[in-house]
Amino acid sequence: MELQDLAAIAEIIGVITIVITFLFLGVQVRESNRATRASVSQSVADEEISYTTQLIRYADIWEKVVTQQEIDDPVERRRAILLFSLLMIEVENRYTQHKLGYMSTDDWLSRETATRIMVNLSIYDDWRYVPGYFTRSGEFREYLETLRD
Helix, strand or coil, X not given: CCHHHHXXXXXXHHHHHHHHHHHHHHHHHHHHHHHXXXXXXXXXXXXXXXXXXXXXXXXXXXXXXXXXXXXXXXXXXXXXHHHHHHHHHHHHHXXXXXXXXXXXXXXXXXXXHHHHXXXXXXXXXXXXXXXXXXXXXXXHHHHHHXXXX
């Protein structure tokens, strides 16, 4: 065998090695993406459980919020606004995850439907005048306005 033949064989082996490396990297990236999505999904569940715990704790106030009953007691009204603020923090987090591609469109659309209902409650108008509203991003606040009837 001549030196040129050995060089050609080495080149073929090099190309095969590169192809195998790219295939391996592709599998690793796909697995990493799956792990990230699973982590985000778990995070969503954990945060929803935490938020639901707060709603259970203040179920009487939250019931008034979602049924649009008048809340005359100032302490209850403030708690209602804080509960709504917590909800909007969670919704903005999910909105951002969806925009970054970490949440599926189907999952986001179901949240968007629920959010549309929430921003059309009277508590939304009260929330727009508290500091918690202004800590949400301008883009998110504009998005919420598009959901209003």
